[in-house]
Amino acid sequence: MFLSCLGMSCWKPTSNTDSSLRQFSTVIQELCQQFSLADLRKATNNFDLNRVIGNGMFSEIYKGYLQHNGASDYTVAIKRFNDQGCEAFNKEIELLCQLRHPRCVYLIGFCNHENEKILVYEYMSNGSLDEHLQDGKLSWKKSLEICVGVACGLHYIHTGAKRSIFHCILGTSTILLDDHMEPKLAGFGVSVQGSRFMSKQKQINAEHFMGTWGFMATQFIRDRTITAKWDVFSFGLVLLEVVCRRMFYVINLAEKEFLENPIEEKIDPIVKGKIAPDCWQVFVDVMVNCLKYEPDERPTMGEVEVQLEHALSMQEQADITNSNCDYTLLSKTIIPLGVKQYVILEKCN
Numbered sequence: 001m002f003l004s005c006l007g008m009s010c011w012k013p014t015s016n017t018d019s020s021l022r023q024f025s026t027v028i029q030e031l032c033q034q035f036s037l038a039d040l041r042k043a044t045n046n047f048d049l050n051r052v053i054g055n056g057m058f059s060e061i062y063k064g065y066l067q068h069n070g071a072s073d074y075t076v077a078i079k080r081f082n083d084q085g086c087e088a089f090n091k092e093i094e095l096l097c098q099l100r101h102p103r104c105v106y107l108i109g110f111c112n113h114e115n116e117k118i119l120v121y122e123y124m125s126n127g128s129l130d131e132h133l134q135d136g137k138l139s140w141k142k143s144l145e146i147c148v149g150v151a152c153g154l155h156y157i158h159t160g161a162k163r164s165i166f167h168c169i170l171g172t173s174t175i176l177l178d179d180h181m182e183p184k185l186a187g188f189g190v191s192v193q194g195s196r197f198m199s200k201q202k203q204i205n206a207e208h209f210m211g212t213w214g215f216m217a218t219q220f221i222r223d224r225t226i227t228a229k230w231d232v233f234s235f236g237l238v239l240l241e242v243v244c245r246r247m248f249y250v251i252n253l254a255e256k257e258f259l260e261n262p263i264e265e266k267i268d269p270i271v272k273g274k275i276a277p278d279c280w281q282v283f284v285d286v287m288v289n290c291l292k293y294e295p296d297e298r299p300t301m302g303e304v305e306v307q308l309e310h311a312l313s314m315q316e317q318a319d320i321t322n323s324n325c326d327y328t329l330l331s332k333t334i335i336p337l338g339v340k341q342y343v344i345l346e347k348c349n
């Protein structure tokens, strides 16, 4: 039934049997509400462009109001895919139905009506992390809490689901913030499911990732494989953005110059004096390790999560005794990205 509602042209299973697909579609129907196109037109005032709150690679995202959970004006985010978005639509339903975790955006339902492929999510009222980094109002402690939350979400998708999931395009624009400024992972349209056995790597076709080169960890470019360590590298770039308050979508030679200087000199002036030296030491170690060239040398997200929680508690302890003065960081840390790594990353530009 679900197959017919999705339409075979969009749903292209590769290895499942008919009966396993039937079971899978039943599970999706149980977990996800199905909306009519009329419901979603009404919810968005006929896809009024004034309601657009974001743009995805294959979609536009609208703010909408629906009948849900007994409320007649329940606020939701409605992602309407374009003609190229069919695969991303299928992928997000498949993955997000399996993910029920406070650090992953919640998929409420979907609509599949002829060419209209639409997903309905919980509304994340505080938008994406990149917007907050740009407007400069995010405190250091809140930033650190957000990083801990994101690490927790990544740890979950890597190890907590039946099969590990690799996000693949993690960045500050795919980290969304709810009413309480708690982070959730979003943007699962090109994510990849690993094997049941964590140690195995997944062979991937490069075209799958159109336009997302900036987030690519070096092992992919070298080996054409994806592992959890890919997301770990991307998470290292997120940490870098959080302290520098500037984007690192693509590391090219201009970024190389930027990073050849101690990172302490590049910390955003608004946050710099707020970072306790003990906290910084742990934080910068995690960041440097996440950005290691060799995937095997990068930590797991479980290790990263523990370390960042430790950094947060160091910050909290320091703040108890020092409530007035700014801190001074005396360390000088160069992120040891190898020349080879710059060249490889620059090629991706």
Ligand SMILES: Nc1ncnc2c1ncn2[C@@H]1O[C@H](COP(=O)(O)OP(=O)(O)OP(=O)(O)O)[C@@H](O)[C@H]1O
Residues within 6 Å of the ligand: 053, 054, 055, 056, 057, 058, 059, 060, 061, 077, 085, 088, 105, 121, 122, 123, 124, 125, 127, 128, 173, 174, 176, 186, 187, 188, 189, 190
């Ligand atoms: N649930 C939501 N609540 C609020 N805003 C959202 C929500 N989902 C997405 N957005 C907004 O839309 C932007 C793009 O969303 P998202 O990251 O899901 O796109 P994408 O993964 O690139 O899309 P696609 O599936 O087309 O590839 C986000 O940065 C955010 O501003």
